[in-house]
Amino acid sequence: MAYGIQVFNQAxxxxxxxxxxxxxxxxxxxxxxxxxxxxxxQAEEIILYNRAANGVPLLxxxxxxxxxxxxxxxxxxxxxxxxxxxxxxxxxGTYGINIYDAGGTLTKTFSDSYARSFTIIGIFPTGTINDGxxxxxxxxTDIWVGAGSPDxxxxxxxxxxxxxxxxxxFVNYINFLGTIPMPNFSPVIVAKIRS
Amino acid sequence: xAVDTQTVTLGTSGNLVGYSSPGPVFGSISDGSCNFxxxxxxxxxxxxxxxxxxRLQINSTSxxxxxxxxxxxxxxxxxxxxxxxxxxxxxYISTTQWLWSGVTESPWGGSTSGSKVVTFANDTSAGxxxxxVFNSSSVLIVDSVFDxxxxxxxxxxxxxxxxxxxxxxxxxxxxxxxxDEVCVLFYDEPTSGSxxxxxxxxxxxxxxxxxxxxxxxxxxxxxxx
Numbered sequence: 001m002a003y004g005i006q007v008f009n010q011a012x013x014x015x016x017x018x019x020x021x022x023x024x025x026x027x028x029x030x031x032x033x034x035x036x037x038x039x040x041x042q043a044e045e046i047i048l049y050n051r052a053a054n055g056v057p058l059l060x061x062x063x064x065x066x067x068x069x070x071x072x073x074x075x076x077x078x079x080x081x082x083x084x085x086x087x088x089x090x091x092x093g094t095y096g097i098n099i100y101d102a103g104g105t106l107t108k109t110f111s112d113s114y115a116r117s118f119t120i121i122g123i124f125p126t127g128t129i130n131d132g133x134x135x136x137x138x139x140x141t142d143i144w145v146g147a148g149s150p151d152x153x154x155x156x157x158x159x160x161x162x163x164x165x166x167x168x169x170f171v172n173y174i175n176f177l178g179t180i181p182m183p184n185f186s187p188v189i190v191a192k193i194r195s
Numbered sequence: 196x197a198v199d200t201q202t203v204t205l206g207t208s209g210n211l212v213g214y215s216s217p218g219p220v221f222g223s224i225s226d227g228s229c230n231f232x233x234x235x236x237x238x239x240x241x242x243x244x245x246x247x248x249x250r251l252q253i254n255s256t257s258x259x260x261x262x263x264x265x266x267x268x269x270x271x272x273x274x275x276x277x278x279x280x281x282x283x284x285x286x287y288i289s290t291t292q293w294l295w296s297g298v299t300e301s302p303w304g305g306s307t308s309g310s311k312v313v314t315f316a317n318d319t320s321a322g323x324x325x326x327x328v329f330n331s332s333s334v335l336i337v338d339s340v341f342d343x344x345x346x347x348x349x350x351x352x353x354x355x356x357x358x359x360x361x362x363x364x365x366x367x368x369x370x371x372x373x374x375d376e377v378c379v380l381f382y383d384e385p386t387s388g389s390x391x392x393x394x395x396x397x398x399x400x401x402x403x404x405x406x407x408x409x410x411x412x413x414x415x416x417x418x419x420x
Contacts, residue, residue, distance in 0.1 A: 024347055043382060043383070043414060044350055044414065044416065046380060046382065046416075061383075063383060063384065063411070064383065064412075066383070081345075083347045083350065083416075118345070119271065119345070120345050120418075120420040121304050121305075122271075122304070123374075123375075123380070123418075123420065125374050125378060125394075126392075126393065126394065127391075134305075136304075136305040137301065137305035137306070137307060138244065138300050138301030138304075138305040139299045139300040139301070141299065141300065143305075148380075148381050148384055148386065149381070149383065149384060149385075149386060151386070159386075167305075185386040186380075186381055186386065186391060187378060187379070189380065191345075192271065
């Protein structure tokens, strides 16, 4: 590599590669997302959700819009996940690692302004799970999930989740003379926030 | 530094998930011999979802020492240091047990079946790979020792015509089969009931297919995780 850092584990898997990759951060702590409210996400960030109450939060993010609305009666918590390059690191007083090229130009920031470390437990690629699939089983306290652009209507639920204290189930169906389960239209991500 | 690696095929018995041989018997382990205890047999590694315990049990005729054992790493990034456990000898099943209390979340990542690879660390930090960064509140913000850090390989916006496929998008490290390591996620993508954007994986690149009757700009990121 020309410059930067690379970190491998003992099995040879790449942990960090400042030349080819940019780290992902959770730039701020969890935010309560109340029913009947909405917010606008950045264009290049993923929103993950965590249980605040049991049930299915009715989330909607139309294609081409970055405003996410929560309807129904089930609140959730939310976090943002995005590249560190999307944020300007604090000028001083923070912890982390900057990578500079040979000319002294800052090229990558790995940890400045990180709020939490997180690890991805798994990603279900498109078409690999169906409505009703348990994407996580166990205490859901620190577990966060997300799936592309969620949508819902009177007879359908797309890219939604059913939260309980002990499991999270994927919800993706259309109701036409009965419930028709459907495979995931978008990758489903399951992550854990470190504390 | 890892001193042993075992593959646990998960089984269950009531509230217990993992592997146990003395009874109740569930799950299995391979190769089953403990490198840091002279090849003694692993007799149990399981999580109790009701009592929130994690138990490691190794066959012995008297209580083993802690020497050589620093903790266990699980596939989803959790690390259970030996120093946080309580050691005891259970004579009626001839086993030394390390017990972690207050384990509220499944160390198996919520799974109750399938195979999981666990790593046993030495009781010294020497030779451990990676680094950790803490903030001023001592919250762990980067942990490459036990977490596999998610990284963005490349991200962007791609215009794809109706019922069309994009040109090749470079993605170093992607192969046709490593979706468990490199995956494309969408910041914004069109869906319409029964159709979705399709990612076709190649070695070092991928393409996006728009199945809809209208063109779309797809915003995406390729992650290594």
